[in-house]
Amino acid sequence: MSISNGYIFSGTLAHSVWLRSYSEITGIQKISELVPSSYFLSQNYPNPFNPITNIRYELLKSGLVNLVVFDVLGREIELLVNEKQNAGTYEITFNASQYSSGIYFYRLTTDNFSDTKKMLMIK
Helix, strand or coil, X not given: CEEECCEEEEEXXXXXXXXXXXXXXXXXXXXXXCCCCCCEECCXXXXXXXXXXXXXXXXXXXXXXXXXXXXXCCCEEEEEEEXXXXXXXXXXXXXCCCCCCEEEEEEEECCCCEEEEEEEECC
16 A cells, blocks of 8 residues: 555555545545635534534644544544645535534644634434
């Protein structure tokens, strides 16, 4: 397996190569090449949600990005993003079908920015 230029390459038992774009596998989509004027974490949409919601964020500079979902007790339940990303606008889908209804928090952290938002899942 190899990752290069935004693609994942993997050999198969059938002596062929499997190829997929990295964003297709992770579900992270870069929305725009334009560099935002500041860091920004949007409110998830829709909110309340059942069980899928989208989270959009803007990065002023390239760097390591962490986007984590926590339950109401502060326990990390899902790591959505943990990678170096370029400046730009991104959106990721969070599927909470394995979790119960309730209040959850998501936190975006970079070298120069951190913000937390609240979301509500109703099944």
